[in-house]
Amino acid sequence: MTNPHPIPDATIARLPAYLRALVEMDAQGTARVSSGELAEAAGVQPALLRRDLSHFGSYGTRGVGYEVPLLIREIGEHVGSGTTWPVLLVGVGNMGRALATHLTVLDRDFRLVALLDADPAVVGTRAGGVEVCDQAELEQVVAATRPRIAVVTTPAAAAQQVVDRLVAAGVHSILNFAPVTLVVPPGSTVRSVDLSQELHILAFHEARRAAEAVVEEKIS
Amino acid sequence: MTNPHPIPDATIARLPAYLRALVEMDAQGTARVSSGELAEAAGVQPALLRRDLSHFGSYGTRGVGYEVPLLIREIGEHVGSGTTWPVLLVGVGNMGRALATHLTVLDRDFRLVALLDADPAVVGTRAGGVEVCDQAELEQVVAATRPRIAVVTTPAAAAQQVVDRLVAAGVHSILNFAPVTLVVPPGSTVRSVDLSQELHILAFHEARRAAEAVVEEKIS
DNA sequence: CGCTGTGAATTATTTCACAGCA
DNA sequence: TGCTGTGAAATAATTCACAGCG
Numbered sequence: 001m002t003n004p005h006p007i008p009d010a011t012i013a014r015l016p017a018y019l020r021a022l023v024e025m026d027a028q029g030t031a032r033v034s035s036g037e038l039a040e041a042a043g044v045q046p047a048l049l050r051r052d053l054s055h056f057g058s059y060g061t062r063g064v065g066y067e068v069p070l071l072i073r074e075i076g077e078h079v080g081s082g083t084t085w086p087v088l089l090v091g092v093g094n095m096g097r098a099l100a101t102h103l104t105v106l107d108r109d110f111r112l113v114a115l116l117d118a119d120p121a122v123v124g125t126r127a128g129g130v131e132v133c134d135q136a137e138l139e140q141v142v143a144a145t146r147p148r149i150a151v152v153t154t155p156a157a158a159a160q161q162v163v164d165r166l167v168a169a170g171v172h173s174i175l176n177f178a179p180v181t182l183v184v185p186p187g188s189t190v191r192s193v194d195l196s197q198e199l200h201i202l203a204f205h206e207a208r209r210a211a212e213a214v215v216e217e218k219i220s
Numbered sequence: 221m222t223n224p225h226p227i228p229d230a231t232i233a234r235l236p237a238y239l240r241a242l243v244e245m246d247a248q249g250t251a252r253v254s255s256g257e258l259a260e261a262a263g264v265q266p267a268l269l270r271r272d273l274s275h276f277g278s279y280g281t282r283g284v285g286y287e288v289p290l291l292i293r294e295i296g297e298h299v300g301s302g303t304t305w306p307v308l309l310v311g312v313g314n315m316g317r318a319l320a321t322h323l324t325v326l327d328r329d330f331r332l333v334a335l336l337d338a339d340p341a342v343v344g345t346r347a348g349g350v351e352v353c354d355q356a357e358l359e360q361v362v363a364a365t366r367p368r369i370a371v372v373t374t375p376a377a378a379a380q381q382v383v384d385r386l387v388a389a390g391v392h393s394i395l396n397f398a399p400v401t402l403v404v405p406p407g408s409t410v411r412s413v414d415l416s417q418e419l420h421i422l423a424f425h426e427a428r429r430a431a432e433a434v435v436e437e438k439i440s
Numbered sequence: 441c442g443c444t445g446t447g448a449a450t451t452a453t454t455t456c457a458c459a460g461c462a
Numbered sequence: 463t464g465c466t467g468t469g470a471a472a473t474a475a476t477t478c479a480c481a482g483c484g
Contacts, residue, residue: 010475012424016417017401034443043401046443047477054445062444062483080423087419098318099415106399107416109423149422172429173422175415179326181237181263189425193413195319195395196327197236199307202369202393203300203329204232205409209392230453254465266465267455274467282461282466443483450477461466 011052017042018049019075026068034065085110088147088171090162091154092117092125092132095177099151100128113145118158138162142169149173156180163190231272237262238269239295246288254285305330308367308391310382311374312337312345312352315397319371320348333365338378358382362389369393376400383410 021041025033039049053059053066059074060066076082087110089100096117103112105128112128118135125132133141150171154162159178166174172188179197182190241261245253259269273279273286279294280286296302307330309320316337323332325348332348338355345352353361370391374382379398386394392408399417402410 008475013417013421015424016414016420019420020399020417021401036443041401043403045477047446047479048475050443050445051476058445060444063442064484065443078424078427079420080427081420083423083427085419085423085426094318094321098314101314102415103419107419109416110419148426149419173426175418175422179240181241181261183263187429189422191418191422193418194236195322196330197233197240198395198411198413199305199323199327199330199369200236200239200299200301201233202395202409202411203303203305204235204298206305206368206393207298207300207303209407228453256465265455267457267468268453270465270467271454278467280466283464284462285465441484445482446480448478448480451475453472453474455472456470457468458470459466459468462464 005055007055011055014042014044014048014052015075015079017044018052019072019079019081022068022072022075026072030068032065033068033071035060038066081109083109085149086113086145086147087111087149087151088114088116088142088145088166089128089151089153090116090135090138090166091152091158091178092122092127093153093155096151096153097127099153099177100130103151104128104130110149113147114141116141118154135162138165139169142166142171147171149175151175151177153177225275227275231275234262234264234268234272235295235299237264238272239292239299239301242288242292242295246292250288252285253288253291255280258286301329303329305369306333306365306367307331307369307371308334308336308362308365308386309348309371309373310336310355310358310386311372311378311398312342312347313373313375316371316373317347319373319397320350323371324348324350330369333367334361336361338374355382358385359389362386362391367391369395371395371397373397 021038035046035050039046059071089096092115100112103110112130115130115132116135116138117123117132123132123134150166152159152162156178159180160182163174163182167184167188174190176182176190176192179194184190241258255266255270259266279291309316312335320332323330332350335350335352336355336358337343337352343352343354370386372379372382376398379400380402383394383402387404387408394410396402396410396412399414404410
Protein backbone atom coordinates (compact mmCIF):
# COMPACT_ATOMS: atom_id res chain seq x y z
CA MET A 1 0.00 0.00 0.00
CA THR A 2 2.36 2.72 1.14
CA ASN A 3 5.86 2.34 -0.25
CA PRO A 4 8.64 0.95 1.90
CA HIS A 5 10.96 3.87 1.06
CA PRO A 6 9.27 6.90 -0.42
CA ILE A 7 11.95 8.27 -2.74
CA PRO A 8 12.73 11.92 -1.99
CA ASP A 9 11.59 14.42 -4.61
CA ALA A 10 15.02 15.95 -4.52
CA THR A 11 16.52 12.62 -5.52
CA ILE A 12 14.12 12.16 -8.41
CA ALA A 13 14.94 15.60 -9.72
CA ARG A 14 18.62 14.71 -9.88
CA LEU A 15 18.30 11.36 -11.67
CA PRO A 16 18.15 12.86 -15.17
CA ALA A 17 21.39 14.73 -14.53
CA TYR A 18 23.10 11.52 -13.45
CA LEU A 19 21.77 9.74 -16.47
CA ARG A 20 23.01 12.41 -18.84
CA ALA A 21 26.48 12.39 -17.34
CA LEU A 22 26.56 8.60 -17.60
CA VAL A 23 25.43 8.58 -21.21
CA GLU A 24 28.16 11.02 -22.07
CA MET A 25 30.75 8.89 -20.30
CA ASP A 26 29.49 5.82 -22.08
CA ALA A 27 29.79 7.61 -25.41
CA GLN A 28 33.41 8.35 -24.57
CA GLY A 29 34.02 4.72 -23.82
CA THR A 30 34.25 4.99 -20.05
CA ALA A 31 33.22 1.66 -18.56
CA ARG A 32 33.40 2.47 -14.85
CA VAL A 33 32.96 5.50 -12.63
CA SER A 34 33.47 6.19 -8.99
CA SER A 35 30.86 8.14 -7.09
CA GLY A 36 33.34 11.02 -6.94
CA GLU A 37 33.72 11.23 -10.69
CA LEU A 38 30.05 10.91 -11.46
CA ALA A 39 29.12 13.32 -8.71
CA GLU A 40 31.47 15.92 -10.10
CA ALA A 41 30.03 15.53 -13.58
CA ALA A 42 26.55 16.03 -12.19
CA GLY A 43 27.51 18.89 -9.88
CA VAL A 44 26.75 17.23 -6.54
CA GLN A 45 28.67 15.82 -3.57
CA PRO A 46 29.78 12.18 -3.81
CA ALA A 47 27.94 11.18 -0.65
CA LEU A 48 24.74 12.63 -2.04
CA LEU A 49 25.06 10.65 -5.22
CA ARG A 50 25.62 7.45 -3.27
CA ARG A 51 22.65 8.19 -1.04
CA ASP A 52 20.46 8.90 -4.06
CA LEU A 53 21.40 5.65 -5.74
CA SER A 54 20.97 3.71 -2.52
CA HIS A 55 17.26 4.50 -2.57
CA PHE A 56 16.94 2.24 -5.57
CA GLY A 57 19.33 -0.49 -4.65
CA SER A 58 22.95 -1.36 -4.60
CA TYR A 59 24.53 -1.06 -8.03
CA GLY A 60 28.16 -0.41 -7.23
CA THR A 61 31.17 -2.51 -6.36
CA ARG A 62 33.06 -1.58 -3.21
CA GLY A 63 36.59 -0.57 -3.92
CA VAL A 64 35.79 -0.14 -7.60
CA GLY A 65 32.80 2.01 -8.47
CA TYR A 66 29.87 1.67 -10.83
CA GLU A 67 29.60 -0.02 -14.22
CA VAL A 68 28.47 2.75 -16.53
CA PRO A 69 26.18 0.67 -18.78
CA LEU A 70 24.55 -1.04 -15.81
CA LEU A 71 23.85 2.25 -14.09
CA ILE A 72 22.48 3.76 -17.31
CA ARG A 73 20.06 0.86 -17.53
CA GLU A 74 18.97 1.09 -13.90
CA ILE A 75 18.48 4.85 -13.74
CA GLY A 76 17.06 4.88 -17.25
CA GLU A 77 14.39 2.46 -16.20
CA HIS A 78 13.28 4.73 -13.40
CA VAL A 79 13.06 7.90 -15.46
CA GLY A 80 11.41 6.05 -18.30
CA SER A 81 14.17 5.94 -20.88
CA GLY A 82 13.62 3.27 -23.46
CA THR A 83 9.88 3.78 -23.40
CA THR A 84 8.76 6.46 -25.82
CA TRP A 85 6.41 8.80 -24.03
CA PRO A 86 3.70 10.39 -26.14
CA VAL A 87 3.55 14.15 -25.52
CA LEU A 88 0.86 16.70 -26.32
CA LEU A 89 1.69 20.40 -26.59
CA VAL A 90 -0.95 23.06 -26.11
CA GLY A 91 -0.32 26.65 -27.24
CA VAL A 92 1.70 27.01 -30.42
CA GLY A 93 3.17 30.49 -30.01
CA ASN A 94 6.84 31.37 -30.25
CA MET A 95 7.76 29.32 -27.27
CA GLY A 96 5.49 26.41 -28.14
CA ARG A 97 6.90 26.19 -31.63
CA ALA A 98 10.47 26.23 -30.35
CA LEU A 99 9.71 23.55 -27.79
CA ALA A 100 7.93 21.40 -30.36
CA THR A 101 11.01 21.48 -32.57
CA HIS A 102 13.36 20.93 -29.67
CA LEU A 103 11.35 17.96 -28.50
CA THR A 104 11.15 16.35 -31.88
CA VAL A 105 14.81 16.79 -32.62
CA LEU A 106 16.52 16.23 -29.33
CA ASP A 107 14.95 13.49 -27.34
CA ARG A 108 14.22 9.95 -28.31
CA ASP A 109 12.34 9.23 -25.09
CA PHE A 110 9.52 11.61 -25.98
CA ARG A 111 7.44 11.85 -29.09
CA LEU A 112 5.21 14.75 -29.99
CA VAL A 113 1.85 13.24 -30.85
CA ALA A 114 -0.32 16.33 -31.15
CA LEU A 115 -0.36 20.13 -31.10
CA LEU A 116 -3.27 22.32 -30.08
CA ASP A 117 -3.90 26.03 -30.41
CA ALA A 118 -6.91 28.27 -29.96
CA ASP A 119 -6.00 30.69 -32.76
CA PRO A 120 -7.71 29.74 -36.05
CA ALA A 121 -4.77 31.28 -37.93
CA VAL A 122 -2.42 28.77 -36.31
CA VAL A 123 -4.66 25.70 -36.57
CA GLY A 124 -3.65 23.71 -39.62
CA THR A 125 -0.05 24.91 -39.64
CA ARG A 126 2.74 22.48 -38.77
CA ALA A 127 5.48 22.44 -36.16
CA GLY A 128 7.88 19.69 -35.20
CA GLY A 129 6.38 17.57 -37.95
CA VAL A 130 2.87 17.65 -36.49
CA GLU A 131 -0.22 19.54 -37.62
CA VAL A 132 -1.86 21.92 -35.17
CA CYS A 133 -5.42 21.00 -34.16
CA ASP A 134 -8.12 23.20 -32.71
CA GLN A 135 -7.88 23.58 -28.96
CA ALA A 136 -11.65 23.17 -28.75
CA GLU A 137 -11.12 19.53 -29.70
CA LEU A 138 -8.73 18.87 -26.83
CA GLU A 139 -10.77 15.99 -25.45
CA GLN A 140 -11.07 14.25 -28.81
CA VAL A 141 -7.38 14.72 -29.58
CA VAL A 142 -6.41 13.31 -26.19
CA ALA A 143 -8.72 10.35 -26.72
CA ALA A 144 -7.22 9.71 -30.14
CA THR A 145 -3.54 10.16 -29.35
CA ARG A 146 -3.42 9.16 -25.66
CA PRO A 147 -0.61 11.46 -24.53
CA ARG A 148 0.90 10.68 -21.15
CA ILE A 149 2.48 14.10 -20.69
CA ALA A 150 1.33 17.56 -21.78
CA VAL A 151 3.36 20.70 -22.29
CA VAL A 152 1.40 23.90 -21.76
CA THR A 153 2.63 27.03 -23.53
CA THR A 154 -0.62 28.96 -23.73
CA PRO A 155 -1.04 32.54 -22.52
CA ALA A 156 -1.28 32.77 -18.74
CA ALA A 157 -4.99 33.50 -18.77
CA ALA A 158 -5.83 30.25 -20.56
CA ALA A 159 -3.46 27.89 -18.78
CA GLN A 160 -5.53 26.89 -15.75
CA GLN A 161 -8.54 26.07 -17.86
CA VAL A 162 -6.44 24.04 -20.27
CA VAL A 163 -4.89 22.14 -17.39
CA ASP A 164 -8.29 21.39 -15.90
CA ARG A 165 -9.43 19.94 -19.20
CA LEU A 166 -6.22 17.94 -19.60
CA VAL A 167 -6.55 16.42 -16.16
CA ALA A 168 -10.21 15.63 -16.73
CA ALA A 169 -9.25 13.97 -20.02
CA GLY A 170 -6.73 11.79 -18.21
CA VAL A 171 -3.42 13.58 -18.75
CA HIS A 172 -1.87 13.68 -15.31
CA SER A 173 1.65 14.96 -15.96
CA ILE A 174 1.99 18.54 -17.08
CA LEU A 175 4.92 20.78 -17.84
CA ASN A 176 3.81 24.38 -17.67
CA PHE A 177 5.57 27.33 -19.28
CA ALA A 178 2.75 29.82 -18.76
CA PRO A 179 3.47 32.45 -16.12
CA VAL A 180 0.83 31.40 -13.61
CA THR A 181 0.61 29.25 -10.52
CA LEU A 182 -1.46 26.24 -11.50
CA VAL A 183 -3.41 23.94 -9.26
CA VAL A 184 -4.11 20.31 -10.01
CA PRO A 185 -5.86 17.66 -7.95
CA PRO A 186 -3.70 15.19 -6.03
CA GLY A 187 -2.67 12.36 -8.29
CA SER A 188 -1.59 14.77 -10.99
CA THR A 189 1.79 16.48 -11.28
CA VAL A 190 2.61 19.91 -12.63
CA ARG A 191 6.05 21.31 -12.99
CA SER A 192 6.42 24.92 -14.02
CA VAL A 193 9.20 26.66 -15.86
CA ASP A 194 8.98 30.40 -15.74
CA LEU A 195 11.46 32.62 -17.55
CA SER A 196 10.44 35.75 -15.74
CA GLN A 197 10.65 34.14 -12.33
CA GLU A 198 14.04 32.63 -13.06
CA LEU A 199 15.34 36.02 -14.12
CA HIS A 200 13.92 37.64 -11.00
CA ILE A 201 15.67 35.07 -8.84
CA LEU A 202 18.92 35.90 -10.60
CA ALA A 203 18.16 39.60 -10.16
CA PHE A 204 17.82 39.01 -6.43
CA HIS A 205 21.29 37.50 -6.33
CA GLU A 206 22.67 40.31 -8.47
CA ALA A 207 21.17 42.93 -6.19
CA ARG A 208 22.68 41.10 -3.25
CA ARG A 209 26.10 41.06 -4.90
CA ALA A 210 25.88 44.76 -5.65
CA ALA A 211 25.00 45.46 -2.03
CA GLU A 212 27.96 43.44 -0.81
CA ALA A 213 30.31 45.23 -3.17
CA VAL A 214 29.23 48.51 -1.61
CA VAL A 215 29.89 47.18 1.87
CA GLU A 216 33.36 46.01 0.91
CA GLU A 217 34.13 49.36 -0.57
CA LYS A 218 33.20 51.07 2.67
CA ILE A 219 35.45 48.75 4.66
CA SER A 220 38.48 49.41 2.52
CA MET B 221 30.35 40.79 7.21
CA THR B 222 28.13 37.71 7.31
CA ASN B 223 24.48 38.54 7.15
CA PRO B 224 22.36 38.54 10.27
CA HIS B 225 19.69 36.32 8.68
CA PRO B 226 20.78 34.48 5.59
CA ILE B 227 17.58 34.27 3.59
CA PRO B 228 16.76 30.69 2.59
CA ASP B 229 17.11 29.89 -1.10
CA ALA B 230 13.72 28.29 -1.01
CA THR B 231 12.22 31.58 0.14
CA ILE B 232 13.94 33.55 -2.60
CA ALA B 233 12.66 31.16 -5.22
CA ARG B 234 9.08 31.82 -4.09
CA LEU B 235 9.19 35.60 -4.03
CA PRO B 236 8.47 36.03 -7.74
CA ALA B 237 5.35 33.91 -7.41
CA TYR B 238 4.12 36.05 -4.53
CA LEU B 239 4.86 39.18 -6.50
CA ARG B 240 2.96 37.96 -9.53
CA ALA B 241 -0.07 37.03 -7.48
CA LEU B 242 0.02 40.43 -5.81
CA VAL B 243 0.31 42.31 -9.10
CA GLU B 244 -2.68 40.45 -10.42
CA MET B 245 -4.68 41.26 -7.31
CA ASP B 246 -3.66 44.89 -7.56
CA ALA B 247 -4.79 44.98 -11.19
CA GLN B 248 -8.18 43.70 -10.03
CA GLY B 249 -8.39 46.45 -7.47
CA THR B 250 -7.80 44.35 -4.39
CA ALA B 251 -6.25 46.55 -1.72
CA ARG B 252 -5.66 44.01 1.02
CA VAL B 253 -4.93 40.31 1.30
CA SER B 254 -4.64 37.89 4.15
CA SER B 255 -1.79 35.39 4.19
CA GLY B 256 -4.35 32.69 3.46
CA GLU B 257 -5.59 34.34 0.28
CA LEU B 258 -2.14 35.20 -1.03
CA ALA B 259 -0.77 31.79 -0.11
CA GLU B 260 -3.54 30.11 -2.02
CA ALA B 261 -2.89 32.24 -5.09
CA ALA B 262 0.79 31.33 -4.94
CA GLY B 263 0.19 27.67 -4.20
CA VAL B 264 1.76 27.48 -0.73
CA GLN B 265 0.65 27.12 2.90
CA PRO B 266 -0.28 30.33 4.73
CA ALA B 267 2.29 29.76 7.46
CA LEU B 268 5.01 29.38 4.88
CA LEU B 269 4.10 32.65 3.25
CA ARG B 270 4.19 34.43 6.59
CA ARG B 271 7.52 32.84 7.45
CA ASP B 272 8.94 33.86 4.08
CA LEU B 273 7.86 37.46 4.47
CA SER B 274 9.10 37.58 8.04
CA HIS B 275 12.67 37.17 6.78
CA PHE B 276 12.45 40.61 5.29
CA GLY B 277 10.48 42.39 7.97
CA SER B 278 7.01 42.92 9.23
CA TYR B 279 4.72 44.24 6.54
CA GLY B 280 1.32 43.07 7.68
CA THR B 281 -1.28 44.26 10.12
CA ARG B 282 -2.49 41.79 12.73
CA GLY B 283 -6.14 41.05 12.42
CA VAL B 284 -6.22 42.56 8.95
CA GLY B 285 -3.62 41.29 6.50
CA TYR B 286 -1.27 42.92 4.03
CA GLU B 287 -1.66 46.07 1.96
CA VAL B 288 -1.26 44.88 -1.60
CA PRO B 289 0.59 47.94 -2.97
CA LEU B 290 2.95 48.05 -0.01
CA LEU B 291 3.82 44.40 -0.33
CA ILE B 292 4.35 44.75 -4.09
CA ARG B 293 6.83 47.52 -3.38
CA GLU B 294 8.68 45.58 -0.69
CA ILE B 295 8.96 42.28 -2.52
CA GLY B 296 9.57 44.06 -5.80
CA GLU B 297 12.53 45.81 -4.32
CA HIS B 298 14.10 42.52 -3.33
CA VAL B 299 13.66 40.78 -6.68
CA GLY B 300 14.73 43.89 -8.54
CA SER B 301 11.47 45.12 -10.01
CA GLY B 302 11.61 48.75 -10.99
CA THR B 303 15.22 48.49 -12.02
CA THR B 304 15.61 47.42 -15.63
CA TRP B 305 18.16 44.65 -15.81
CA PRO B 306 20.22 44.47 -18.98
CA VAL B 307 20.27 40.93 -20.34
CA LEU B 308 22.55 39.28 -22.88
CA LEU B 309 21.48 36.17 -24.76
CA VAL B 310 24.00 33.76 -26.27
CA GLY B 311 22.91 31.20 -28.84
CA VAL B 312 20.20 32.31 -31.24
CA GLY B 313 18.68 29.01 -32.31
CA ASN B 314 14.99 28.15 -32.12
CA MET B 315 14.88 28.40 -28.39
CA GLY B 316 17.08 31.47 -28.19
CA ARG B 317 14.95 33.31 -30.69
CA ALA B 318 11.75 32.43 -28.84
CA LEU B 319 13.22 33.53 -25.53
CA ALA B 320 14.51 36.76 -27.04
CA THR B 321 11.02 37.62 -28.24
CA HIS B 322 9.40 36.50 -25.02
CA LEU B 323 11.80 38.61 -23.00
CA THR B 324 11.33 41.70 -25.10
CA VAL B 325 7.58 41.45 -25.12
CA LEU B 326 6.69 40.21 -21.69
CA ASP B 327 8.81 41.70 -19.00
CA ARG B 328 9.54 45.31 -18.22
CA ASP B 329 12.13 44.45 -15.59
CA PHE B 330 14.51 42.98 -18.15
CA ARG B 331 15.84 44.45 -21.36
CA LEU B 332 17.63 42.52 -24.03
CA VAL B 333 20.80 44.47 -24.76
CA ALA B 334 22.64 42.06 -27.03
CA LEU B 335 22.48 38.75 -28.87
CA LEU B 336 25.41 36.52 -29.76
CA ASP B 337 25.74 33.51 -32.00
CA ALA B 338 28.62 31.52 -33.42
CA ASP B 339 26.97 30.75 -36.75
CA PRO B 340 27.96 33.30 -39.45
CA ALA B 341 24.59 32.73 -41.11
CA VAL B 342 22.82 33.95 -37.99
CA VAL B 343 25.12 36.88 -37.20
CA GLY B 344 23.57 40.05 -38.54
CA THR B 345 19.98 38.81 -38.34
CA ARG B 346 17.62 40.31 -35.78
CA ALA B 347 15.54 38.89 -32.95
CA GLY B 348 13.57 40.66 -30.25
CA GLY B 349 14.55 43.94 -31.85
CA VAL B 350 18.27 43.35 -31.46
CA GLU B 351 20.91 42.48 -34.03
CA VAL B 352 22.92 39.29 -33.52
CA CYS B 353 26.66 39.83 -33.02
CA ASP B 354 29.49 37.36 -33.49
CA GLN B 355 30.07 35.18 -30.47
CA ALA B 356 33.81 35.64 -30.92
CA GLU B 357 33.30 39.22 -29.81
CA LEU B 358 31.66 38.23 -26.54
CA GLU B 359 34.12 40.18 -24.40
CA GLN B 360 33.77 43.36 -26.43
CA VAL B 361 29.98 43.11 -26.48
CA VAL B 362 29.87 42.59 -22.73
CA ALA B 363 32.17 45.57 -22.21
CA ALA B 364 30.01 47.72 -24.45
CA THR B 365 26.55 46.72 -23.18
CA ARG B 366 27.33 45.78 -19.56
CA PRO B 367 24.70 43.04 -19.11
CA ARG B 368 24.02 41.93 -15.55
CA ILE B 369 22.40 38.64 -16.51
CA ALA B 370 23.07 36.26 -19.39
CA VAL B 371 20.79 33.67 -20.93
CA VAL B 372 22.63 30.75 -22.51
CA THR B 373 20.85 28.83 -25.27
CA THR B 374 23.85 27.45 -27.12
CA PRO B 375 24.32 23.78 -27.96
CA ALA B 376 25.39 21.73 -24.96
CA ALA B 377 28.95 21.32 -26.18
CA ALA B 378 29.55 25.08 -26.25
CA ALA B 379 27.80 26.10 -23.05
CA GLN B 380 30.54 25.61 -20.47
CA GLN B 381 33.05 27.55 -22.52
CA VAL B 382 30.58 30.37 -23.06
CA VAL B 383 29.83 30.49 -19.37
CA ASP B 384 33.53 30.62 -18.49
CA ARG B 385 33.98 33.57 -20.80
CA LEU B 386 30.89 35.31 -19.45
CA VAL B 387 32.06 34.95 -15.87
CA ALA B 388 35.55 36.15 -16.77
CA ALA B 389 33.98 39.13 -18.49
CA GLY B 390 32.05 40.00 -15.34
CA VAL B 391 28.61 38.51 -15.93
CA HIS B 392 27.87 36.63 -12.74
CA SER B 393 24.23 35.62 -13.15
CA ILE B 394 23.43 33.03 -15.78
CA LEU B 395 20.28 31.31 -16.88
CA ASN B 396 21.17 28.15 -18.78
CA PHE B 397 18.92 26.30 -21.19
CA ALA B 398 21.63 24.06 -22.61
CA PRO B 399 21.37 20.43 -21.54
CA VAL B 400 24.57 20.25 -19.48
CA THR B 401 25.57 20.61 -15.88
CA LEU B 402 27.56 23.83 -15.68
CA VAL B 403 30.10 24.83 -13.09
CA VAL B 404 30.83 28.39 -12.08
CA PRO B 405 33.15 29.76 -9.43
CA PRO B 406 31.63 30.82 -6.11
CA GLY B 407 30.30 34.33 -6.38
CA SER B 408 28.49 33.52 -9.60
CA THR B 409 25.04 31.98 -9.94
CA VAL B 410 23.76 29.61 -12.60
CA ARG B 411 20.22 28.38 -12.82
CA SER B 412 19.40 25.74 -15.38
CA VAL B 413 16.19 24.97 -17.17
CA ASP B 414 16.20 21.70 -18.99
CA LEU B 415 13.25 20.51 -21.04
CA SER B 416 14.46 16.96 -21.30
CA GLN B 417 15.13 16.65 -17.58
CA GLU B 418 11.76 18.12 -16.71
CA LEU B 419 10.04 15.63 -18.98
CA HIS B 420 12.02 12.77 -17.48
CA ILE B 421 10.97 13.82 -14.00
CA LEU B 422 7.36 13.76 -15.16
CA ALA B 423 7.98 10.39 -16.79
CA PHE B 424 9.19 9.08 -13.45
CA HIS B 425 5.92 10.13 -11.84
CA GLU B 426 3.92 8.67 -14.72
CA ALA B 427 5.76 5.36 -14.42
CA ARG B 428 5.05 5.38 -10.71
CA ARG B 429 1.36 6.04 -11.31
CA ALA B 430 1.17 3.23 -13.83
CA ALA B 431 2.80 0.87 -11.33
CA GLU B 432 0.32 1.84 -8.64
CA ALA B 433 -2.61 1.31 -10.97
CA VAL B 434 -1.40 -2.23 -11.55
CA VAL B 435 -1.16 -2.85 -7.81
CA GLU B 436 -4.69 -1.59 -7.28
CA GLU B 437 -5.96 -3.83 -10.00
CA LYS B 438 -4.39 -6.83 -8.36
CA ILE B 439 -6.02 -6.00 -5.05
CA SER B 440 -9.50 -5.76 -6.49
C1' DC C 441 43.58 -0.76 -0.37
C1' DG C 442 39.83 2.01 -2.08
C1' DC C 443 35.32 2.87 -2.67
C1' DT C 444 30.47 1.77 -1.68
C1' DG C 445 26.50 1.81 1.33
C1' DT C 446 24.62 3.68 5.34
C1' DG C 447 23.80 4.78 10.47
C1' DA C 448 24.19 8.98 12.90
C1' DA C 449 24.68 13.95 12.99
C1' DT C 450 23.81 18.10 10.88
C1' DT C 451 21.54 21.46 8.40
C1' DA C 452 17.61 23.24 5.86
C1' DT C 453 12.83 23.83 5.33
C1' DT C 454 8.16 23.51 6.57
C1' DT C 455 4.35 23.22 9.68
C1' DC C 456 2.11 23.70 14.12
C1' DA C 457 0.04 26.37 17.30
C1' DC C 458 -0.51 30.31 19.85
C1' DA C 459 0.81 34.79 22.01
C1' DG C 460 0.12 39.46 20.88
C1' DC C 461 -1.48 43.32 18.52
C1' DA C 462 -4.68 46.38 15.60
C1' DT D 463 -12.20 39.36 16.99
C1' DG D 464 -9.09 37.82 13.40
C1' DC D 465 -4.89 37.60 11.49
C1' DT D 466 0.11 38.33 11.81
C1' DG D 467 4.69 37.01 13.43
C1' DT D 468 7.29 33.52 15.48
C1' DG D 469 9.08 30.12 19.08
C1' DA D 470 9.06 25.29 19.12
C1' DA D 471 8.26 20.86 16.82
C1' DA D 472 8.28 18.17 12.90
C1' DT D 473 9.90 16.82 8.62
C1' DA D 474 13.08 16.70 4.74
C1' DA D 475 17.49 16.77 2.75
C1' DT D 476 22.35 16.66 3.02
C1' DT D 477 26.79 15.62 4.88
C1' DC D 478 29.90 13.18 7.93
C1' DA D 479 32.46 9.41 8.81
C1' DC D 480 33.33 4.79 8.90
C1' DA D 481 32.28 -0.24 8.80
C1' DG D 482 32.46 -3.70 5.40
C1' DC D 483 33.36 -5.83 1.18
C1' DG D 484 35.57 -6.91 -3.37
